Amino acid sequence: MTTHQRTIVASIDPVKLDRLAEVAVRVGLQLREGQDLFLTAPVAALPLVRRIAEHAYKAGAGLVTPILSDEELTLARYRFAKDASFDRAPVWLYEGVAKAFTADTARLAIVGDNPMLLAGQDPAKVSRANKANSLAYQPALEKIAGFDINWNIIAYPTASWAKQVFPGDEEDVAVARLAEAIFAASRVDGEDPVGAWEAHNAALRLRTTWLNGERFAALHFTGPGTDLTVGLADGHEWHGGASTAKNGITCNPNIPTEEVFTTPHALRVEGRVVSTKPLSYQGTLIDEIAVRFEGGRIIEAKASRGDEVLGKVLDTDEGARRLGEVALVPHSSPISKSGLLFYNTLFDENAACHIALGQCYAKCFEGGGALSPDEIAARGGNKSLIHIDWMIGSNEIDIDGIKTDGTRVPVFRKGEWA
Numbered sequence: 001m002t003t004h005q006r007t008i009v010a011s012i013d014p015v016k017l018d019r020l021a022e023v024a025v026r027v028g029l030q031l032r033e034g035q036d037l038f039l040t041a042p043v044a045a046l047p048l049v050r051r052i053a054e055h056a057y058k059a060g061a062g063l064v065t066p067i068l069s070d071e072e073l074t075l076a077r078y079r080f081a082k083d084a085s086f087d088r089a090p091v092w093l094y095e096g097v098a099k100a101f102t103a104d105t106a107r108l109a110i111v112g113d114n115p116m117l118l119a120g121q122d123p124a125k126v127s128r129a130n131k132a133n134s135l136a137y138q139p140a141l142e143k144i145a146g147f148d149i150n151w152n153i154i155a156y157p158t159a160s161w162a163k164q165v166f167p168g169d170e171e172d173v174a175v176a177r178l179a180e181a182i183f184a185a186s187r188v189d190g191e192d193p194v195g196a197w198e199a200h201n202a203a204l205r206l207r208t209t210w211l212n213g214e215r216f217a218a219l220h221f222t223g224p225g226t227d228l229t230v231g232l233a234d235g236h237e238w239h240g241g242a243s244t245a246k247n248g249i250t251c252n253p254n255i256p257t258e259e260v261f262t263t264p265h266a267l268r269v270e271g272r273v274v275s276t277k278p279l280s281y282q283g284t285l286i287d288e289i290a291v292r293f294e295g296g297r298i299i300e301a302k303a304s305r306g307d308e309v310l311g312k313v314l315d316t317d318e319g320a321r322r323l324g325e326v327a328l329v330p331h332s333s334p335i336s337k338s339g340l341l342f343y344n345t346l347f348d349e350n351a352a353c354h355i356a357l358g359q360c361y362a363k364c365f366e367g368g369g370a371l372s373p374d375e376i377a378a379r380g381g382n383k384s385l386i387h388i389d390w391m392i393g394s395n396e397i398d399i400d401g402i403k404t405d406g407t408r409v410p411v412f413r414k415g416e417w418a
């Protein structure tokens with residue numbers, strides 16, 4: 001490790017970093033005695049990877065198997081690979097990952113790569129590589145989307161990411177600021193982070209219990225540029241915070257999280273909606289998205305920035321123009337209050353209500369664990385190679401729940417729970 005790298009690592013509070021590792025294992029995964037763990041991370045996140053391995057083995061993990069990525073290795077492909085490379089993906093690797101998940105291996109992803117890493121690369125190559133990767137990853141993704149296993153995503157403040165969020169700061173200062181923002185959002189900046197997560201999960205559970213009791217047929221979003229009715233899937237179920245996977249383990253898939261979410265009906269979305277925050281997607285910032293739905297499908301779409309990339313995303317497959325998730329987040333969420341654009345969906349989606357294009361989650365149905373793909377589709381669940389969240393909430397958005405008899409119930413007013 002160079003002197004510069006040591007300076008960067010030294011700018012991250014080691015006590016809070018250790019708490020984040022502990023929360024990932026004890027809250028995010030609730031790792032079971034003897035359970036294996038498959039872990040992916042940027043190579044820069046090695047300090048956190050090591051702490052997670054320590055906490056995982058203390059919790060009784062069988063094997064911890066990490067795979068590390070590197071930004072320069074990623075860029076080497078775009079600079080030097082033959083054109084045919086961008087239609088390929090390591091199918092053998094993803095088949096092995098799917099096999100591991102079938103054998104009840106837990107999944108942990110540490111995110112932190114430079115969100116604009118591929119900004120200067122050919123968008124067509126980026127799109128082709130993403131599509132090839134998505135196709136190859138499908139067998140493993142189905143285990144995640146179907147919530148077969150306990151899984152979790154957390155973040156590490158890499159220098160390249162920190163400089164995107166705080167471009168005016170020196171690198172070590174930017175890393176320290178991003179680290180503190182991650183620690184605060186992940187609720188590890190206090191003395192009892194596990195207790196803080198128990199309280200937060202209880203608060204989210206109150207919201208999902210109320211929403212599941214109301215049995216809304218649709219949600220109606222209104223605000224500047226937005227008049228959108230999102231029909232909800234038949235037999236949908238709201239989730240938020242901790243959830244129980246099919247393997248019986250209760251875990252927190254996302255740390256941080258402020259959302260409660262469910263599955264829209266793929267054929268019952270009507271109207272117009274505009275984004276309220278930029279979407280950072282594969283090195284492109286897509287801003288001021290405006291779309292119109294008819295019969296659940298986007299028939300008009302534009303963006304003031306990143307319009308070409310948005311078009312390629314929507315053309316991924318038939319399901320890419322339909323919704324797989326709708327999520328409610330109050331404008332007063334801690335991540336929203338921070339005022340930061342993280343350029344990372346794990347954080348930015350927790351600053352505002354959002355919708356997701358593409359694949360739905362099987363767990364967002366009553367008895368979802370026992371439903372076949374055909375049964376999920378019959379209830380309105382969407383299928384796609386993608387799942388991309390973008391933000392539509394603000395302090396100017398109102399939401400009404402609409403019951404089957406047409407009765408309207410206030411859900412949000414001016415961006416807050418009614």
